[in-house]
Amino acid sequence: MLEVLGLTAAAVAVYQAMLDHPGYSLDEIAVHCALTPVQAHGHLDELSRLTLVQASAERPGQMRAVSPEIGLADLLAGQEAELAARQAQLAASRAAVSRMVAERAEHGTNHGERLQGMDAIHSRLERMGRSATTEVLSSQPGSQRPEDLLASRPADTEALGRGIKMRTLYQDATRNQPHITAYAQWLLGHGSGVRTAPTIPQRMVVVDRAQALVPIDPADTRKGALHVTEPGILAALLDFFEHSWNTAVPLGATQPEDPQTSLTATERRILLLLGAGLTDDAVGQRLGISSRTIGRHMSSIMERLGAGSRFEAGIKAAQKGWL
Incomplete structure (x- = not known):
């Protein structure tokens, strides 16, 4: 499992052998791991780059394994720093999209229309569903009320009946919410793709990659929504969706x-x-x-x-x- 820290499986085996048999020579390590000496030396270089082995003070020309408490903790800290940086970048991108949405909702442009009230939002979703020609992508973080799902079903039924491809992302937590899992199973039964992930982008519906409906305020979706056709915003939303989709778990496959x-x-x-x-x-x-x-x-x-x-x-x- 240390592969996620940047190690190959063979390098992990070499590292484990060095920990278990600190007196082994490189040739003995190679035999123990069913490797050639050249292969073992290559993996030793890999471990050295990750500072998991160091020169031995007792055996000149030999290497010793750095204890996991130190070496792996340092690797983990580096991974955590990278994760934090990626999360910060995603948060900044999400904030930028939210600002763009809010600005267009406030000032109005030819590429965005502000919708107030759930009736207006549901009406626009129905129109978007009927106008779809190829696909509908949706991301649904957090929970959804049963009445909102009920309101979505007619548009989804109509689109699916015309052969529109649908992909829906939910958060993992919704697997424990019966009304959402029932709706997701209904979507699956009609040939849609449904996946879940620990975290997903903000709530959105994207039709034919040409129009989207997003909340004006992601923290309070009931404040209204913006119907977007601007290519820059659509590209950012699609990047968020595809990244999350590729790392999410299919609902039917379980977790x-x-x-x-x-x-x-x-x-x-x-x-x-x-x-x-x-x-x-x-x-x-x-x-x-x-x-x-x-x-x-x-x-x-x-x-x-x-x-x-x-x-x-x-x-x-x-x-x-x-x-």
């Missing part, structure tokens, strides 16, 4: 626990986000679950790791290759 770690995708995401310095409340907002649920997940993870604190759990998770 199995990792057989080696027993971690779910949500638990792994919680570990990474907490390790990046986010609070329980912030992580809960990202994943669409409560901070109390975050605490329960962490208690379960700490118990499996035999850790007495979250800090210790992070170190042990890195040592075991859970991250």
